[in-house]
Amino acid sequence: MKEAVIINTIYFLSSYILMLLIYILFINRRRKTYKEGKKAPEIDYIIKKFKLDPNTNYKKLKWIITFINPLIISLTFIVVINIKSFTLGILVGFVIMVGLVYSLYEIIGRILKKRGNKNV
Numbered sequence: 001m002k003e004a005v006i007i008n009t010i011y012f013l014s015s016y017i018l019m020l021l022i023y024i025l026f027i028n029r030r031r032k033t034y035k036e037g038k039k040a041p042e043i044d045y046i047i048k049k050f051k052l053d054p055n056t057n058y059k060k061l062k063w064i065i066t067f068i069n070p071l072i073i074s075l076t077f078i079v080v081i082n083i084k085s086f087t088l089g090i091l092v093g094f095v096i097m098v099g100l101v102y103s104l105y106e107i108i109g110r111i112l113k114k115r116g117n118k119n120v
Contacts, residue, residue, distance in 0.1 A: 008078055015077050019070035028066055042069070042105065050109035052116060064108055072100045 042065055047054050052061075076097045083089035 008082070011081065012074050012078050016070050016074040019073050020067070023066045023070055028062065040065075042101075046105055046109045046112070050113045052109070052112055061108075061112065068104050068108065072097060072104065075100060 043058070043061055046052065046061060046065075076093050079096055080089045080093040083092060
């Protein structure tokens with residue numbers, strides 16, 4: 001049991017670091033300004049849903065998304081690799097990913113909206 005926890009922790013950390021590097025090196029380089037970043041559905045979703053000021057919150061939101069998306073992918077990866085059935089793993093992975101995306105983006109949006117008047 002202890003070995004499984006250690007192996008899963010190693011898988012999680014390595015997948016998180018790999019995805020974080022991919023986001024920083026490849027994805028964020030294309031999102032330098034708000035007009036380029038507006039094409040990203042996650043940034044556009046949070047700004048429109050919570051009615052945030054796009055110009056003041058863009059850089060902060062871009063970096064928050066950069067750290068949250070690899071977390072979502074890594075958590076889903078850990079759950080899916082521990083399920084023996086391929087079909088069940090895909091279904092459970094999809095449900096977990098949608099749930100994490102919705103809940104974490106909701107938390108991010110509410111925090112940014114609450115701090116919106118304080119020049120985050």
